[in-house]
Amino acid sequence: MWKWQIGPHAYSLKKYEYEIDADKIRYIHEQLTKAGADFMVPIEPYPDAFVIQQPWIESGKKVQFNQSEDRKKSLEVLHQLHATRNQVAWQKSGLFQEIDLNRKWAHRLEKWQQVEPFLIQKLGSSKTQRITKLAKDSLAQLKPIRRENVTLLHGDVVHHNFVRDHKNRMYIIDFDLACIGPAEVELILWSHRVLPHFDYDLDALIKEHPSLANIDWNYLLFPNELMREWLYATTLSDLQLQGFIPKLKKFTNNALKRMPQLWEDCDRLT
Structure with missing residues (x-):
């Protein structure tokens, strides 16, 4: 670009x-x-x-998921995007693949296991195996998401794909990974992105975003963000890793600390 x-x-x-x-x-x-x-x-x-x-888009304010206003507005934009299924038959265009989140995550687990030597060296054997077990246990209990209300999904709901202009108006950009599927899939992926900013507190997330109350919370037990970031680390040079790994380890330690409570919260909410 x-x-x-x-x-x-x-x-x-x-x-x-x-x-x-x-x-x-x-x-x-x-x-x-x-x-x-x-x-x-x-x-x-x-x-x-x-x-x-x-x-x-020239913007004086970057969208950040650690800010409540940006979370609320970005989720509102996603709801508006998904609602276009009422006007557009996206699945009939033939341009989009339909996402299968279970298959995608199973493939991510395969890639994770393929790079175990790197992970053990950088993260340690115990934490690597713990994340592997979390992924396997989560995948084993997931029920496929029902293929209802299939619509257009943006496909990459990272914070920098939401931008504000000088009038503070928010846009969603970069539809390169757009696909089709149930809206719930993208709401799950967005929840994965923002949950660390709630310190993995599901009650707090639902309180701020009541529209998420009906998604399958078991999908939040898969350590998606941890695996994605560590797999990204395998693509970096040694020089890049020097600055990235300490931040990633801090993120990982906090996530693993909160995971037991997250599993308990999911059991309670479901």
């Missing part, structure tokens, strides 16, 4: 390897616009079919 400055105007340019990927982004924006959605950054005409051009 590039930032392109023309006089006082700035644009983002993103070139895709395959034209069909750019077509998918254009289709998403076209259908969301027809549905009356106003939470995405518009696409502007560009002569190269492989390139997506959009206005550059």
Whole structure:
């Protein structure tokens, strides 16, 4: 992605390897616009079919999931996105894969076990095995999410994919990983992202976001964020790891400390 400055105007340019990927982004924006959605950054005409051009969002305030206002607004945007199933038959376009969260996480566990030597070296044998056991125990008890209300899912609800403009208006950007599936899947993944900011307190999360009360909380027992971050660490250079590992270890220690209570809370709530 590039930032392109023309006089006082700035644009983002993103070139895709395959034209069909750019077509998918254009289709998403076209259908969301027809549905009356106003939470995405518009696409502007560009002569190269492989390139997506959009206005550059200059923001004085970064979206952070440790801030209640940003959590509430980002979840509201996701609810609005998922509600477009009432106007758009996303599954009929043929452009999107349907997510299978259980299969995705089973594959993540396989990758985790493949890099065990690295994990044991950096994290230690005991904690590596503990996370492995948490993943296996969680997957063993998960019931497949019912394929009801299939809709468009953004696919990557990390905080930096929500941006605010100078008027404090929030947008969701980067639909590269968009897929289709039950809205509950994305609400689970968003909950995984924000739960550390509640110190893994489910009651506090539900109190702030009552709309999440009906999701299957057993899906929050899978150590998704821990495994994702440690697998990301395997892609870094030794120099990059020097700054990343201490922060990741602190994050890991806190998560593992809170996991027993999280399991108890899930049992109580379900």
